[in-house]
Amino acid sequence: MAEIYHIYDIQALPVRMLAVLACGLGHNSRVWAKVCGFEARWSDIVLATIADRLAILCWFQTEDGHKGDNRPEMLTPQLLGKTDQSEKRYQTYDTGADFMAAWNAL
Numbered sequence: 001m002a003e004i005y006h007i008y009d010i011q012a013l014p015v016r017m018l019a020v021l022a023c024g025l026g027h028n029s030r031v032w033a034k035v036c037g038f039e040a041r042w043s044d045i046v047l048a049t050i051a052d053r054l055a056i057l058c059w060f061q062t063e064d065g066h067k068g069d070n071r072p073e074m075l076t077p078q079l080l081g082k083t084d085q086s087e088k089r090y091q092t093y094d095t096g097a098d099f100m101a102a103w104n105a106l
Helices: 015-023 030-036 042-060 063-067 096-105
Strands: none
Touching: 042 063
């Protein structure tokens, strides 16, 4: 509230007025970050996502990337507080036959 509206004493305003003003704050505000449960600002999350994608693209061009080894650590999950790697969203296969066997199992 202080940064955008220059309100330093929020207790002096009615709750309804504060709610209306809070809805007008941008996605980079601390209020939105708190509501969404983010530890970082929206712009930082977007920049981390860009860095993650670039790191993956560069990694794909390396020998480790061709083998699927030493995948770079992503920044975005750390900013979002999701550092648990047990929830893996990707799967790799050595051959097309391995892929087709997994596909058919689904």
